[in-house]
Amino acid sequence: MKLTHEITIRAPLVKTFAVASNLPRWPEFLPHYRYNRFVSQTPSGGLVRTSCVRSGIKIRWLSEFRIDTKNRQLHFHHLKSTLNAVRGTRAVWDFEELPGGFVRIRISHHLDLKWPIIGPAVANWVAGRFFLHDIAEKTLAGLKRKVETQESLPAVPLQYRLGASEPLQARPRQTGAKSGTGISSETAATVSTAVLARGRGQRPAQPS
Numbered sequence: 001m002k003l004t005h006e007i008t009i010r011a012p013l014v015k016t017f018a019v020a021s022n023l024p025r026w027p028e029f030l031p032h033y034r035y036n037r038f039v040s041q042t043p044s045g046g047l048v049r050t051s052c053v054r055s056g057i058k059i060r061w062l063s064e065f066r067i068d069t070k071n072r073q074l075h076f077h078h079l080k081s082t083l084n085a086v087r088g089t090r091a092v093w094d095f096e097e098l099p100g101g102f103v104r105i106r107i108s109h110h111l112d113l114k115w116p117i118i119g120p121a122v123a124n125w126v127a128g129r130f131f132l133h134d135i136a137e138k139t140l141a142g143l144k145r146k147v148e149t150q151e152s153l154p155a156v157p158l159q160y161r162l163g164a165s166e167p168l169q170a171r172p173r174q175t176g177a178k179s180g181t182g183i184s185s186e187t188a189a190t191v192s193t194a195v196l197a198r199g200r201g202q203r204p205a206q207p208s
């Protein structure tokens with residue numbers, strides 16, 4: 001079973017991608033998310049423990065998260081979840097730059113659930129239509145509100161791998177940088193610029 005959701009946002013691609021890929025800050029502007037916490041991190045993502053609420057029902061899951069700046073994508077693979085509700089589900093976020101300063105985000109969920117007793121068809125309907133559909137719609141709407149009203153880029157808590165031979169290293173924290181983000185806002189801006197550079201086939205400028 002495949003579910004697709006999309007939205008168009010009036011904001012720069014670099015800004016939209018930076019906000020969307022900063023998972024720990026989602027609960028600040030997405031009230032249906034209780035938390036996104038990294039269990040472990042890699043240069044391009046890591047393992048993330050998540051908790052969401054749907055109609056008063058709390059569900060938790062553990063996902064393998066990967067940031068692909070070259071193809072402007074975010075990848076999620078749900079490894080574990082409450083009652084195995086969404087275990088095995090894969091989600092891909094695609095970011096497409098449109099003329100006029102717009103960005104289209106498309107979320108594709110791929111489900112192949114095998115719940116005992118009720119069978120895969122009912123399992124996919126419950127997990128997909130009842131839970132994932134609701135969460136995806138709220139997440140995209142909340143992201144749109146956040147990005148279209150935000151004035152500056154947030155600091156990004158991860159180091160982005162720009163290439164196998166040229167990883168981006170975090171710079172020393174600047175005075176006045178917001179705590180708990182992991183790297184400075186200057187580095188975040190450099191990372192965001194790299195998203196466009198990679199997408200257009202250009203070699204990103206190295207930090208001085």
